[in-house]
Amino acid sequence: MNxxxxxxxxxxxxxxxxxxxxxxxxxxxxxxxxxxxxLVDSNKIFMTQRKFxxxxxxxTKIDNDILTVVDSRNNNSVxxxxxxxxxxxxxxxxxxxxxxxxxxxxxxxxxxxxxxxSDSLGISCSLVYxxxxxxxxxxxxxxxxxxxxxxxxxDAFPFLIIGEESLSNLNTRLKQKLPMNRFRPNFVFSGxxxxxxxxxxxxxxxxxxxxxxxxxxxxxxxxIDQNTATKSDEPLRTLSSFRKFDNxxxxxxxxxxxxxxxxxxxxELQVIEWK
Numbered sequence: 705m706n707x708x709x710x711x712x713x714x715x716x717x718x719x720x721x722x723x724x725x726x727x728x729x730x731x732x733x734x735x736x737x738x739x740x741x742x743l744v745d746s747n748k749i750f751m752t753q754r755k756f757x758x759x760x761x762x763x764t765k766i767d768n769d770i771l772t773v774v775d776s777r778n779n780n781s782v783x784x785x786x787x788x789x790x791x792x793x794x795x796x797x798x799x800x801x802x803x804x805x806x807x808x809x810x811x812x813x814x815x816x817x818x819x820x821x822s823d824s825l826g827i828s829c830s831l832v833y834x835x836x837x838x839x840x841x842x843x844x845x846x847x848x849x850x851x852x853x854x855x856x857x858x859d860a861f862p863f864l865i866i867g868e869e870s871l872s873n874l875n876t877r878l879k880q881k882l883p884m885n886r887f888r889p890n891f892v893f894s895g896x897x898x899x900x901x902x903x904x905x906x907x908x909x910x911x912x913x914x915x916x917x918x919x920x921x922x923x924x925x926x927x928i929d930q931n932t933a934t935k936s937d938e939p940l941r942t943l944s945s946f947r948k949f950d951n952x953x954x955x956x957x958x959x960x961x962x963x964x965x966x967x968x969x970x971x972e973l974q975v976i977e978w979k
Contacts, residue, residue: 705900707973709909710868711884711892714738716771716786717831718857719752721763721930722888727968730912730961733834733854734862735890737766737786742803742810742857743821743829750803750857753925756825757933775824776931782820789813793835801832803857809838842960848917853960861958864920865891865901870955873898877942885930886939887922887956893973901957905977912963913976919954926955 712725718739729736743751743759753759761776771784789796789811796811810832812818817831834840834856842853842861855862866889875881884892891909893901904916922943927935943953 705896705975707893707895707900707907707975709891709967709969709971709973710894711889712967712969713888713890713892715888716764716766717741717743717762717773718750719743719756719759719925720773721760722885723764723766725969727966729966730964732964733840733856734858737771738862738890739857740834741771741784742801742832742834743825744799744801744810744832746828748799748801748830750801751825751829753928753933754923756827757928757935758825760928760930760933762821762824773820780820780824782817784813784817789833790836793833793837796833799830799832803840804859806840806844808834808840808857810834843917849915849960861917861960863890863914863959863961864956865889865893865914865916865959866956867896867898867901868892868894869896869898870901874939874943874955877946878938880938882939883930886926886928888925889956891959895973903979904957904975905979907973907975909967909971909973910965912961912965912967914959914961916957916979917960918958919949919952920956920958921952922955 712728713722714735715722716737763774763776765772769787771786774781793811799810799812801810813831822828840855842855843849906915947954
């Protein structure tokens, strides 16, 4: 089989709009800038589209290490200097934040940013950053991986990959076709057959090796239109008819990795080992 890495995405602020890249840097915690920021409520608990679907309407872009967040409803925007925050993270206020069962040390950036997001979402919240020194371990119960890997504010694993053919297969079963952004992958690949990614054990992109450690269990975020923040019952209703295993609806593969460096869209994806 011939496979090509066709698309790369990052989501600098968890659960906000994503950014399509032509090239990306693979770091220890995942792709550079991917989910290194997160919104937390007044109890310092993470916020996502599961509870706040309007987060989808906050779009992001990066230019020369400046992250711009735009509220698509009114074009209000705010800019975040990523290089400065990365360099001066020790100067910002320490917070302990909660994401799923993890309590993680993070940095509160500024009251000005908090006001922008609080006004946009209609709830008091704060933007926090995960500095390089903050460690969050993948799968601490060792259910899926034995070695220790680090992850950012992603739900559980550093990467998610989905095949174009897998989405095409799903779309043949839906009344209305859905775009890939419903599933918020980091990597999209072309070639092969639907759900080939389910059968991969390891693969390489350039000099970096990725390991498929578990299928991704899908949640209600997949039912949220990323342009309007409206909900429906698809694609979960249809996926549950043919992709439900042990009461979980599975679509895409979660990954860990070995190695760091640059990867580029349109690169060859070489399968090393099959399950």
